[in-house]
Amino acid sequence: MVKELTIDTEQKGYTLHEKATEVPTRRSYPQQFEIVFNALREKCIEQHSKDPSPIKDGIYCNRTMDHWGGCWPDTYPGQFAQIQCPDIITFDTNSVAYRECTANGTWYVNPKTGKTWANYSMCLRKVQVTDDINYIYIFIGGFVLSLLMLIISLGIFIRFKQLRCDRISIHKNLFLSYIFTGMSWIFYYVLAALDGNVMLSNPIWCQVLHVICQYFVVSNFMWMFCEGLYLNTIMVFAFNSGKRLIISCYGIGWVFPLILASLYAMIRGSDKTSTAACWMSESNLQWIMYGPIVLSLSINVLFLANIVRLLVTKLRQMPDANQTRKATRATLILIPLLGLQYLLFPVRPETGSPLENFYHIAIALLISLQGAFVSLMYCFCNSEVLQLLKRKWSQHRLMRSGKLLRSTSTHITTYTTIDPATNVTSTYCSTARLNEPAVELSRFENGV
Template identity: 40%
Template sequence: MEIEISPEDAAVIAGRKHQCELLENATELSEPYCESRFDGWSCWPDTPAGSIANQSCPQILTFDVSRKVFYPCDEDGEWMFYPNFNKTWVNYTTCVNIEDYEFRKQINLIYCVGYGVSLVALLVSLALLTYFKSLRCARITVHMNLFSSFAINNLLWLFWYSMVVNDQEVVQENKLWCRILHVILFTFLISNYSWMLCEGIYLHTVLVSAFVSERTLLRCMLALGWGIPLLTTCIYAPARSTQGKTVEEIGRCWIQDGRFNIILMVPVVITVSLNVIFLVNIVRVLLIKLRRGPANGGTGSGASRTSLQALRATMLLVPLLGLNFLLTPFRPETNNPWEYVYEVVSAMTASLQGLCVAILFCFCNGEVIAQVKRKWRTVMFRPRANSCTVTTVSVRKFVRSSYPNNGEEKV
């Protein structure tokens, strides 16, 4: 299969070819020797027979520039000929770090499995909340938007790994659609944090400022939950596109972090910080309400069980969502023994966030569990109830036909 070269790499290769042309006849070696040649990627100078020329790997494709590539020169002054290819050929496989490549494949697999599991759990959660219409309220609507945000984000990550990360041709060609996918992906990634902020604001409003209309509050949540990520990426995308003049400066498919990634970090840090502030104040208010409750001789009322469950879920999820950013300063350097552990932990915490959201806000939700149990009992015990009813009616008919005068009293 022929490898397609991006226009940027083609320009680099053209420059190397021009340098190779300048090297022709620039050195004087005694016969025999291998004459300088351009192999399509690199320029090889005149090399004495029986020696091996080497140079750093070219900075194109996915090569590791810290590695060396070798080109043997035969004793008769000819570059090594490979019968299998029927031509002289430079083995560039040494430019690929096989161990690091396999390591990255394993990490990508962890991401894909985690996002897949989370996506299934989120879809099940959305199905449950949609099916049980008796659960519909502003709080459940916020939950459903949070689930939708995570579900779409997980689906986009699966697309990203399968269509971009695992397809080097797409990355090298730096297609427009992969950059658009990058922007959409981070839009929904930021929406995860903005909707977690909405969860915190909703709890804070209900428990602290109980006089706000739920309809007004929900409208504000919708504007905030989807408005923050859209505003952020509308600023990020134009800024990232003007990051540099060459593809190396901009980044192919924008996979590598750029200097404008700070734009994406700002709303995440702000939302996580605000959620922490809200949760601290919610806990303070709940403690005051519990102390003034009827059990303590006061007139105040404690928080409902549902509110406490939502509070526990939010308190667990906020540090989980911010864990990736807390770990970033402690990221080990390349080839560090702890790099594998760090990457595995980071992959698991990032990809399984959706599963944790589904468990805490749906599968462990007392209202959802009660509805599922009620539906299960209805389905499982309906045949017995019908059978008992039919038997009772049959007995009544038999008694009435046998004792027409006092059948009702007999029954």
């Protein structure tokens, strides 16, 4: 026994009546999905109460709602009713469902089950679900590679005191935001998105994990903004950045995203229809965080333009024919640091477009490998870092060579000479046991 809307044709206007109708046994869903279906029922009742019936007399199939959330209108006998697929998980809302009204004015009943039946085959997003899983695996693989490179880079920055400065401090915090972002998304994908039971049961911890992911995403973009802010400031006000700028970056990079994520969690958490499936579905409320992200990228574009302008101005003062090449190289290096590569994909292709699959793969690679690109450019390919590592390696080889000499000789003699023409000082060592000429110590540092 369910409530259905029928049309009272004997009176003016339309009246809502209760009518005994046989309907399929409603499936048992987790509590969060019950909330979704209850919202669909309320929407359907409201729609039926507003829409007048085009059928004035005779037999017809009454308007109703089925256990899938489909809201069916009054339909003439012998015709098929068509509706948009309900907005539930695994359903494509751009497709349609069909239901037959038989000649005797009743909805079609499946003879095998003895229950009313509607055709929802076009609503199922089987291909889309498979593609989504493939994209998730691309995300996981890219994040793992980025994490390895970022952790090594961060270890290098922390290990060597020679790399401790305000610029490197900004880099370290940016790398940390990449690490936390990658780890949170890997946990979310592995523990929630790839586990159907978790998505259905929708526990609190997976909802919290979703909010944590959103927080670190915003934090990551805010630290990209801090990179642009710091570079622009030191270019405009050379040697006068001060500690206030660094403290401001900490507030922008870690505190401000916390405020946005908390606001997003409170508002979305209060809307029970948006909290199903571990908050996997997109929501307009995410613009609470996306808005500042878009604004930060826009400001970084202005920062980049100003930095390049100042750089070209300084290069023109140098007698170098490769000014354009240097400016271009500096610009290309700054693009991933400031996150401006995301502007290459501003609009998502329409569903079913030939570019849709390419777009999703490109976005998955771009987002997950962003940390790897930045660590490669600003650590592994950084001349300052490479020189420091080379110098440390030379010192290590020199110490090993010194240990070898002490273990094979009972007496080591060192002496220093000064070239009177060039005033260059050279230090040599020789042993009493080894029948070899004296060796200049600086040769060890050069890798000889």
